[in-house]
Every structure is written in C-alpha cells, then in structure tokens.
Amino acid sequence: MSTRTLISPAQLARPRGKLVYWIVFAVIVGGFTLVFLGPLYWLVSSGFKNPQEVIQTPPTLVPGSFEPANYTRAWEVMDLAKLLFNTLYYAFGALAFQLVLDVAAAYSLSKLRPVFGKAVLGMMLATLMIPATVLVVPQYLTVLDVPVVERNLLNSPWAIWLPSVTNAFNIFLLKRFFDSIPGELLDAASIDGASPMRTLRSIVLPISRPILGVVSIFAVVGVWKDFLWPMLTLPDPAKQTLNVGIYSLSNGVPVNVLIAALTIASIPTLLIFLIFQRNIMSGLTAGGLKG
Amino acid sequence: MSAPSLTPSKTGNSLEVQPRSARPGPQGGRLARSLRRNLTAHGFLVGAVVCFALFSWYPMVREFLLAFQKTEDGTVSWVGLDNLVTVFNDPAFWQAWRNTLMFTLLALVLGFAVPFVVAVTINEFRHGKGYLRMLVYLPVMLPPVASVLLFKYLYDPGYGLLNEVFDAFGLPAQQWLQDPDVSLLAVVVASTWMNMGGATLIYLAALQGIPGELYEAAELDGAGLLRKIWHVTIPQTRLILSLMLLMQVIATMQVFVEPFLLTGGAGPEGSTTTVVYLIYQYAFSFNNYGAAAALGLLLLVLLAGFSAAYVKLSRAEDE
Numbered sequence: 205m206s207t208r209t210l211i212s213p214a215q216l217a218r219p220r221g222k223l224v225y226w227i228v229f230a231v232i233v234g235g236f237t238l239v240f241l242g243p244l245y246w247l248v249s250s251g252f253k254n255p256q257e258v259i260q261t262p263p264t265l266v267p268g269s270f271e272p273a274n275y276t277r278a279w280e281v282m283d284l285a286k287l288l289f290n291t292l293y294y295a296f297g298a299l300a301f302q303l304v305l306d307v308a309a310a311y312s313l314s315k316l317r318p319v320f321g322k323a324v325l326g327m328m329l330a331t332l333m334i335p336a337t338v339l340v341v342p343q344y345l346t347v348l349d350v351p352v353v354e355r356n357l358l359n360s361p362w363a364i365w366l367p368s369v370t371n372a373f374n375i376f377l378l379k380r381f382f383d384s385i386p387g388e389l390l391d392a393a394s395i396d397g398a399s400p401m402r403t404l405r406s407i408v409l410p411i412s413r414p415i416l417g418v419v420s421i422f423a424v425v426g427v428w429k430d431f432l433w434p435m436l437t438l439p440d441p442a443k444q445t446l447n448v449g450i451y452s453l454s455n456g457v458p459v460n461v462l463i464a465a466l467t468i469a470s471i472p473t474l475l476i477f478l479i480f481q482r483n484i485m486s487g488l489t490a491g492g493l494k495g
Numbered sequence: 496m497s498a499p500s501l502t503p504s505k506t507g508n509s510l511e512v513q514p515r516s517a518r519p520g521p522q523g524g525r526l527a528r529s530l531r532r533n534l535t536a537h538g539f540l541v542g543a544v545v546c547f548a549l550f551s552w553y554p555m556v557r558e559f560l561l562a563f564q565k566t567e568d569g570t571v572s573w574v575g576l577d578n579l580v581t582v583f584n585d586p587a588f589w590q591a592w593r594n595t596l597m598f599t600l601l602a603l604v605l606g607f608a609v610p611f612v613v614a615v616t617i618n619e620f621r622h623g624k625g626y627l628r629m630l631v632y633l634p635v636m637l638p639p640v641a642s643v644l645l646f647k648y649l650y651d652p653g654y655g656l657l658n659e660v661f662d663a664f665g666l667p668a669q670q671w672l673q674d675p676d677v678s679l680l681a682v683v684v685a686s687t688w689m690n691m692g693g694a695t696l697i698y699l700a701a702l703q704g705i706p707g708e709l710y711e712a713a714e715l716d717g718a719g720l721l722r723k724i725w726h727v728t729i730p731q732t733r734l735i736l737s738l739m740l741l742m743q744v745i746a747t748m749q750v751f752v753e754p755f756l757l758t759g760g761a762g763p764e765g766s767t768t769t770v771v772y773l774i775y776q777y778a779f780s781f782n783n784y785g786a787a788a789a790l791g792l793l794l795l796v797l798l799a800g801f802s803a804a805y806v807k808l809s810r811a812e813d814e
Contacts, residue, residue: 208707210723211619212714225619232616233623239688240630246656247645259654262662309543318536324544331551333802334558337749337771338791341778342554342561350549369546400535431639431752436779447640451756454644463648466641477636481629488693489700 244470251275251464258460271460278465281457286442287449288472294434294445295427297361298368302423303416305369310378311404315390325379328372337432343367344436363437364427371426374419381415382408418487421480428473558795561788578789582777588790590765591773594679595748598769601683602747607740610691614698615728628699632692639689643756646685647672650757672758675766682767686753690746694739701735702728734808741805745798751775770794 215221250258254269278284313321347357347367357363385408393403409416427445434445444452446469454462477484565574582588610631617627634642649657650671658668671681709727718726729736754760754767760775761768770790778787 208710209619209702209705210615210710210720210728212710216621228616229620229622232620233627236627236630240633243642243645243649243688244633246649247641250648261654262659263654263656305542305546308539312536312539316532316536316539318533318540321536321540324540327552328543328547331547331555333799333806334555335745335749335791335795335798335802337751337774338795339551339554339558341774341784341787341791342557343550344778345557345561345784346550346554351553352549366546367550369543370551372551375543400539425636429638431756432775447638450644451640454640459648462644466644470637470641473636473638474633477633485628485632485696488696 247463247470248467251278251460251467253460255458255460258458258463274460274464275468278457278461278468281461282450282453282465284446284465284468287444287446287469290438290443290449291428291445291447294361294364295424297365298427299420299423301365301369302371302374303420306371306374306419307378307409307416308404310375310382311400311408313375314379314382315385315387315403315408316400325375328370328375331370331372340432340436343433347437357437359438359440359443364434367433368423368427371423374423377419378412378415381412385411414483414486417480417483421476421484422487425473425476558788558791561784562792563785563789565785574785578785579793581783581786582790582793585773585786587765587768587773591768591770594766594768595750595770597679598683598750599744599747601680602686602750603740603743605683605687606691606694606747607743609687610694611698611736613691614695614702615724617695618699618702628696631695634689635692637689639752640756642689643685643753646681646688647757650681650685673763675762675764678758678762678766682750682754682757682762685757686747686750689753694743697735697739698732701732705731734811738805738808741801741808745801745805748794748798 211221211225216225249267251274252267252270252272253264253274254271257264257267257269312318313325347363349355350357357366389407390403393407394400398406429447430445431447431451435448435451438444438448441449441452450462450465450469457465562578563573563575564571565577613631617624620627649655652658652668652670652673655671657671661668669677672678705728709731710723713723713727749771750769751771754762754769754772755775758767760772771794774787774790774794777783777790
C-alpha cells in the first residue's frame with residue numbers, strides 16, 4: 205500500500221519502466237552505500253592496519269595486516285575511558301538540566317500562563333534569531349565571570365550544563381506539544397485537588413513521552429557533537445570531551461591509532477542512532493522546520 | 496482567560512463543582528488566588544529564565560556593548576567605532592567574507608540541490624527506502640572530529656584514498672587541503688557529506704505530503720516527468736524549500752568547525768579563512784574581544800534579514 209508519487213504506477217508496470225526503475229534503484233543504492241558506508245568502512249578497516257600499511261600507496265582495500273591492538277592502544281594512549289566518561293557526564297547532566305528546567309518552563313508557559321509569560325517566551329524565541337557563533341565570545345566572557353554569583357565556571361561542568369538549558373527550540377517544541385493537551389484534562393485534575401506539580405507529573409509527562417524522547421535524544425547528541433564551546437570552556441586536558449580530547453592529541457599519535465580512536469568515538473552516537481532511529485527521524489520531521 | 500465551567504468528570508467527586516472564578520478559595524479573595532497561581536507559574540519558569548538571563552540575554556547585550564568597547568589591563572573604555580575600523584582594515588577581512596560567501600554558495604549548490612534531488616528520487620522507490628534514509632543520516636550522527644579527521648585521511652596527498660580513486664579514473668591527483676584553489680571545495684564536500692542527511696529527511700517527509708491526485712491531474716494534462724516536478728513537486732514543497740534554503744544560508748555563513756579541523760582554520764594562503772574563524776582568532780588568539788564583537792555584529796546584522804524571513808515563513812507554515 206503506497207501513496208501515489210511522481211511516477212505513475214502504470215508507467216512503472218511497463219517492461220521499460222521496470223527496467224529503468226531497477227537500473228536507477230541499483231545505481232542509487234550502490235552509490236549511496238559507497239558514499240556513506242564507504243568512508244565508515246575505511247575508518248574501521250584502517251584502524252586494523254599496521255603503521256606501514258595505513259600510510260602505504262596505493263592503499264589496500266582489505267587490510268593485509270590485522271592489529272586489533274591499535275584499538276587498545278588508542279584506548280590507553282588517548283585515555284579514551286576518561287574522555288568518554290567526561291562526555292557522558294556532560295551530556296547526561298545537560299539532559300537532566302534541560303528535562304527539568306525546560307519542561308517546567310514550557311509547562312508554565314503553556315498551561316499555568318503567568319503574567320509576562322508571553323513576553324518571556326518572546327524573549328526566549330528571540331535568541332533563535334541571533335547566530336549562535338556570534339554569541340560565543342560574550343558567552344565565554346560570561347563563563348569566566350558569571351554576573352551576580354561572581355564565579356568562574358571555566359573547566360567546570362556547569363559551563364556545559366547551564367548554557368544547554370537556553371535551548372529555545374526545545375522549549376518551543378515542548379510548549380507546542382503541551383498546548384495540544386486538552387485543558388479539560390488538567391482542569392479535571394486541579395478540581396480533584398492536584399497541585400500543578402502533581403498534574404505535571406501524573407498527567408502531562410506521561411502523555412508527552414514521544415516529545416520528551418525526541419528532546420532527550422537531541423540534547424544528548426547536541427553535547428556529544430559540540431566542539432567549539434567545550435574546547436573553549438574546558439581547556440584542562442583532564443576535563444575534555446571526546447571531540448576536543450581526540451583533536452588535541454591527534455598530531456601526537458600514529459595514524460592507525462588515531463583512526464582506531466575515531467572509530468571508538470563514533471560508536472556511541474551510532475548506537476544511539478540505530479536504537480532510536482524512529483524517534484530521531486520523527487523528531488526531525490515534526491520539529492525540524494519550525495524555529 | 497476563560498474560567499472553565501466543567502461538570503464533574505467520571506471521577507467519583509460528588510461535590511458540586513462551580514466555575515473556578517466563583518469558587519471561594521482557601522484564602523478568599525480573587526487577588527490572593529491569582530497571586531498564588533502566578534507565584535507557582537513563575538516558580539516553574541524561574542530556573543530556565545535564570546539560565547537564559549545569564550547565558551543568553553546578558554551575552555546578547557554584552558555583544559553589542561563589547562563591539563564599541565576596549566578592554567586594556569582590566570579597564571573598559573568606550574572607543575566608538577574604532578573596533579569596526581580595525582576589523583575593516585584587516586587584510587583578512589575581505590578574504591574571509593569572500594571565502595564565507597563562496598563556501599555558502601558552493602554549500603547551497605551541493606547541500607541544497609543534492610538533498611532535494613536525492614529525496615525526490617528516493618521517494619519514488621518502492622523498496623529500500625528505510626535503508627537509504629538511514630544511510631544519508633548516518634554521518635549526521637558522527638562526532639564532527641571523527642568525520643573531519645577521517646576526511647583529512649581520505650584527502651591526504653600522499654596516502655589518501657581519494658587521489659587513488661582519481662588515479663583509477665585517470666584524473667590528476669590533487670593537493671586537496673594544501674592547494675588554495677581546491678581547499679575550499681574540499682571543505683564544502685566534507686561538510687556536505689556530514690550534514691546533508693537532515694535536509695534529505697525533511698524533504699522526504701514533505702514529498703510524502705503531496706496529494707497523489709495532483710500528479711494524476713498533471714498526467715491527464717499530458718505533463719512529462721520534468722513538468723510534473725516543475726509544476727507539482729516544487730510548488731507543493733515551496734515553503735519547506737525556502738525554509739531550508741534560509742536555514743542553510745544561516746548555518747553555512749557561520750561555518751567554523753570543518754575548516755578549523757581540516758585546514759587549521761586559515762588554510763593555504765588564507766583560502767579557507769571564514770568570518771567565524773576570524774572572530775575566533777580575534778577573541779582567542781589576540782585577546783581582542785572588541786574586534787571579535789564588532790565582526791560578530793556585522794555577521795549578526797547580515798544574517799538578521801535571513802532570520803526574520805525564516806520566522807515569517809515558519810509562522811506561515813504553522814497556519
């Protein structure tokens with residue numbers, strides 16, 4: 205059961221249509237596999253080559269040498285366990301902050317509707333108009349000396365967590381989802397004496413699971429993929445993320461070890477992708493456009 | 496805000512429920528209740544607002560101030576347009592803008608047109624759609640350092656795979672990242688590979704929303720493949736195409752990570768210096784925050800038009 209698309213089914217059913225279809229199909233599938241999986245194959249296989257083979261011309265398509273020890277060396281030399289732990293710590297910390305603070309804010313703006321709520325939402329959405337890279341410099345200066353509390357957050361996980369909350373797009377997505385929850389449902393709860401917190405916990409959150417999933421995945425992946433901000437705010441090698449740590453050590457290790465490290469660094473997000481493919485794709489198309 | 500007038504729901508609440516406004520609150524007074532309701536609501540809001548205030552709104556104001564200030568030995572002084580003059584007189588200024596515009600243009604040709612053609616093609620397939628969708632989106636999930644350093648390895652003039660492939664087709668080997676004539680293109684190709692998945696999936700979703708009858712009607716009028724694309728597919732996806740175009744201009748004008756990791760930022764003879772790289776250099780290599788902010792302000796002003804158009808269009812789409 206498929207919907208009608210560009211090419212008519214009748215045209216496809218003809219022998220010539222069938223032939224063209226299968227030729228185009230084969231070319232695209234082959235080409236895509238080559239273009240998108242090819243580099244990944246190259247990454248994984250080069251990670252198994254010995255130091256001579258990895259920089260040999262012409263390169264070998266199938267590794268002639270097999271050195272899984274590259275992976276263990278990469279793990280040790282680049283201290284990937286630490287980098288991996290740091291990145292997980294920042295990513296899930298940011299996720300927790302975003303889930304608690306952004307969900308609470310979106311709930312308040314959508315259902316509790318305080319005075320000035322509209323103005324606050326407007327100011328949050330206005331930040332989407334400012335190119336993110338332009339704000340990096342003043343944000344960095346703010347981290348060096350946070351106003352009011354007068355703290356320097358350099359090399360502290362807070363430098364990742366707190367700014368991650370200022371994700372106006374997430375708040376917008378959540379608020380739009382909460383807006384679609386019928387008010388009668390919440391009124392019924394409040395008449396039954398449920399506090400706003402209780403209503404949020406027992407009614408709003410269970411209904412909102414799909415959108416929470418999408419927001420969570422993008423929150424984690426966002427921190428995982430970020431480069432410039434963690435490079436600036438976490439200069440201490442002991443505090444670095446995978447991206448920054450591997451980059452700063454990339455010139456000091458043999459090519460095959462570096463490539464093995466890149467492979468290891470890619471595994472977590474690839475796993476997330478393979479597991480949550482459906483959620484990611486629906487999130488992209490549901491909210492990917494509106495800013 | 497209208498007071499809800501509900502009859503008790505299926506719960507066994509036997510109390511007679513009156514509209515909220517008429518019900519006497521525990522502390523009496525309408526005002527007290529409204530105050531309490533607002534306090535709760537603001538309580539839910541305050542965490543995010545504090546974060547926004549510290550890390551978004553305050554930096555936004557500061558960006559404007561910094562552009563007209565100078566910090567020397569910890570003392571801040573107003574310097575008017577001096578920072579802008581410094582930025583304009585930098586020999587790298589025009590080159591950075593030229594490179595950034597060129598990058599944007601190339602990225603649009605590759606990153607805007609290619610995903611659309613790919614999406615239109617994939618959408619025709621009766622098989623393997625899920626596999627192809629997964630393939631194009633795979634690179635988006637990789638940490639940028641992994642994809643960029645992988646490309647660096649593929650581009651290597653000595654042992655890179657790409658020159659080997661070129662050789663197999665009888666094409667001359669290139670100094671991909673070392674030759675100022677091709678380095679920008681090499682960066683664009685890597686960047687497109689890394690990022691085109693998102694756009695492709697969004698186009699695919701949009702294509703699925705086109706009513707099939709439109710194609711049937713076009714066929715009855717004798718339209719061929721190209722005319723169907725021109726008169727049905729493109730008009731039907733016009734809004735999303737324009738949104739993606741604006742979004743890509745906004746994103747690619749801010750390109751930083753790809754050239755920074757591939758060529759160290761500036762590249763051979765400054766051929767991959769971008770505006771954001773220049774901002775980065777002012778701020779973090781020369782400690783000249785004023786110049787960085789001034790250049791940032793120029794970029795902001797330029798992109799503001801695109802952002803405004805984007806917001807306007809996405810409102811239209813919401814309706």
